[in-house]
Amino acid sequence: MKIYVDGKEVIIRDDERNLLEALKNVGIEIPNLCYLSETSIYGACRLCLVEVDGKSIVTSCNLKPYEGMVVRTNTPEIYEIRKGILELLLASHNRDCTTCERNGSCKLQEYAEAFGIRKIRFDNVIKDGGVDDKSPIVRDNTKCILCGDCVRVCEEVQGVAAIDIAGRGFQSKVTPAFGHSLADVECVYCGQCVAYCPTGALSIRNDIDKLYRVLKSKKKVVIGMIAPAVRSAIQEEFKLDSDLFIAGRLNTFLKMLGFSKVFEVPFGADLVAYEEAHEFLDRLEKGEKLPQFTSCCPAWVKYVEEFYPTYIDNLSTVKSPQQAMGSVIKEIYSKEIGIPKEDIYLVSIMPCTSKKFEAEREEHKGVVDLVITTKELAQMIKASGIDISSLKPEPFDKPFNLYSQGGLDFGKTGGVLGTVLAVINHKVKIKNVKEEEIEKGIRLFNVELENGRNVRAMAVHSLGKAKRVLRDIKEGILNVDIIEVMACSFGCIGGGGQPYPNDSKVRQRRAKILSDMVNINPITSPQENPYLMELYEKYLEHPLSHKTHEILHTSYSPKRRVPEQEVEILPLPIPEEEKIKVRICLGTSCYIKGSYKILSDLIEVVRKEDWAKNVEVVGTFCTENCSNAPNVLIDDILISGADTNKVKEMLREYVRRKQEGVSDVS
């Protein structure tokens, strides 16, 4: 359709979502701080105001273009309003720009510069809220402009909703429920909030100093490994055209920095796919724990643990490439080179914020010592003054320098599944694969095997889509055998640790670069990776062996819990003697199955019945035994499938035996 913009005739597509996007596509980017094409329209920043048909001033983000509309995008009045809004924001903004993680990539800073703001007419008012840096994702409310991007991305794109806006007026702020730290809530650390935050209100915990300290002390052998998605994004920071040898240059740089060895994470990807393919064939054979979920993505793993604990068994027990390869380096490679694993400092370079969390998980402790994101690597290169493009690419260190096409493809959506299928193809032969896009972000592959079996495989990116898929599985609408989920849209290339900007458009470009890199690799399947096969022959025996279970597999557990473990319900008298504690689980499952009634009944019992006077009734949060709800604990004895009578009887017996001094009451 034809519209008139600032006096010029402009042709735009008929199906544009709104005027803002339409104009962006013809080269006018209307200033805005709260518009994301990936989420719902919010309309809060008011910077995208335009004048329509010579009269009304309206926001362009929620305005449908129509034939012949006359738009003025930059009148003096609009300029004044935009400048005023920016001044208002800056007046209550923490303007410590030089020490801000987003110095140089901040959208607010960019606009302040563009509008030439040198003086702020309004009072400096400091926002309260402080800094939450207990998790890999750091929140600083003093830098928040309340654009709501993080909230919408977290809820609408990721389906997590770990944060929301609370409070009114100037007191409103973004916060997890009840003002908790992100470390204590259902956040999966995917970092998509960080990827879309226009300012420094959300950033990644910067661990560069830790690395330099280790390098300085020279006490440890520093080994690095680089993930696939890092190489397709790092060039953006240095404005390089797609450089197919960038990984080798990064290797050179890290060696110059003092790394002893640098390995390819894609080798680990081959390892994981090889193991996981066999695990899948085994499950398929037995017909259990299907559909199998991939477990390479730590954010996805935590998502299942948080929101779908009943599906924990469906997760592949194979560790992620980072942890699998880390284990191989620490447990096997260390022996090979004769250095005790304690003396190795393993640094993994990742596009991902959640990898920092993964490395710190209890079950993975001591494997990967530090995770550095693409952004941090770029900072290190900048600080060194080295022109990365001028470095001669050096080959990665043996033996973890070879990988299949799929191993590299792990960096984007479909990569894990594709590699697993490549392994399957080697083993049982695939006759035909039919691909179908169910909707954006969900692809279904109908895989016909030579042996006549059909496998339905699915590749999903972004957790919001995964949530839909899980819901359909739960309701029995969807029937699939294996699902790959990458938490970030477009896969790891869109990770929270990637450089800015990190929107869909940029991610598509990164995917293209990665594809180009994949295509020049002659190894088509993990089985063709000679070093991988050697690793199995020499150390791991065969897939799903006792040895691989020891080194390459892990376990998961439900994570949903409220930080405070006990909730006091009765006003308790001063204890005269040791009380018998009855804890009633008030987690969702137990609650639904009537635990609250048991709680109130027992409180009544304690109030009225003499024998129970020494009993203390408290509520407790999830006992993580949801399938046998309701759960009640009498001191340490767990009663599952409880009801009031059962608990009352057991309690009476327990009290009697305790009074009689029977030592072993259980």
Add this chain to the structure above:
Amino acid sequence: MLRTIDEAIQYMEEKKIERKKKLEDLNVYVCVGTGCAAKGSLKVYEALKKIFKENNVNVNLQKLDDNEERVRKTGCCGRCSSGPWVIVMPYGYFYSEVKPEDVKEIYEETILKGKPVERLLFTDPATGERVERLEDAKFYKAQSFYIMEDIGKCECDSIDDYMGRGGYLSFIKVLKEGNPDWVVKTIKDSGLRGRGGAGFPTGVKWEITKNSKGDRKFVVCNGDEGDPGAFMNRTLLERDPHAVLEGMLIAAYTIGAQKGYAYIRAEYPVAVEMFRKAIEDAKRLGLVGENILGTGFSFDIEIKEGAGAFVCGEETALLASIEGKRGVPRPRPPYPAQVGLWGYPTLINNVETYANVPKIIRDGAENYRKRGVPNSPGTKMFSVTGPVRLTGIIEVEFGTTLRQIVYDICGGLTDDNEFKAVQIGGPSGACLSEAFLDLPLDYDSLKSAGAMVGSGGIVVLSKKACMVEVARFFLDFTKRESCGKCIPCREGLMQSYRILERFTQGKGTYEDLENLEFLAGLIKTASACGLGQTAPNPILSTLRLFRDEYIAHIEGICPSGMCTAFKKYVINPELCKGCGLCARSCPQSAISGERGKPYVIDQEKCAKCGICVEKCKFKAIEIR
């Protein structure tokens, strides 16, 4: 349970006869609206019931049956300041400020002998004389009761009484006609405009919602009246809940909705209770529910109590709140008529708008238009507060002037006050000076004067009021009630407030004045919803009409003497006897001196509390 339209009509005819008889008979009406209830009207009600029961006789009539009730609850009569009100029919005696102790006298004099209790009769401030009947008072005659028809003589908690007044006939008529297009046309022809504030043509809204496609549709009543000092909607819901319900039923039938929500502030417990009872009674009679009067039309309605956020009066925020989300406006378009509750087309109107609907159907569009002015037909309820002789709820035709309201209806200002301005339209309304006293009150005239009808709050301000302080006061409210979503409103109101606060503290500058003016314009143009777009009105209107007061504040004077920061307490040495009482009572220890000699106030320490002025027996302390 009424099963057919004919049954309903017959039932109504019976109730009409009963009501007629009731008004000719001896009946006592006690106002139980929030204002009167707060002043103890429920105790008066109980006392009256008790005295009837105990005596069990009626002078004119036979003995009372056990279940016969002569004491009835009525809704607000508008003059809350002089409640509790008791009206005794058939005489129409109109008693104000009745206490439970007065009940005996009312019984003995009025009920047994039919004589008025002189001392309880209402004094008309216009004449200074006591009036026997409500209708005799000047404030009553000067008003046009339409929505508040049958004032003082309607039972607020009785569906039978409502039907006795012809209630639900409009709904029955609409069902009988079976032609939603006719209803839309009638409402459009009537020229009814939204009473919530913006004045959007109601018929157009109905038409859009009716034509919107959706598997389900909703009707929502906006009863989240959040303006401080505004209580029209509360009054209406308390005194005539069925009128609102009937309006909603007609709307639901017209647009094809199956479900309705009445969003009422939780701070209005009486309104909620009355409306809940209205729904129950209507359900009992089969006017709400499945297959209403056998027509196949089904409609259910639920009350949703608001949680205290002013911004939830904004329609999209209100809908979000009903959905259980944070009450925050979302960008429009799309409008609720297209994408509303849970994504379905939703008709949302104000309480008073709905109450107009049955009247329009009853009287016809043409007759309805006889009230008011062409662009703003009908009447409007206003709540009037401030230093006028009578405050409370009034109802006038559109086009009535401020002068008529302030002087004829409200009896002018109290003795020691002189008119300065009115603040109209709630916290986001504008201040209008004396020059606007003859401005006809209607949507368009007010808009051209830079003001708005808003929900209908009128605050009369006397010469003692400082206009800068008035602006500061309202900004304090709006800045706190801003939802915090859009930047101009969240940050702009906070910064505007800080500037205004500086003015009232004597620290304002010419630069501040310039910035304030800039901000007000910015917030008005750039804010996302009605709250932000109108919040600067108190600033803009005072800057326009009372700019000299701002300048005076910069120059160190608060012309009205209201801002304490400008006051200076000084002891006149000629009058001071040196007793030291002021020094002993000063909480700041700001006064010192020697006994027998004049004392002095340390201006640095003085907190301007005025205690010394009260204590001094010699009037030696002057305020400059």
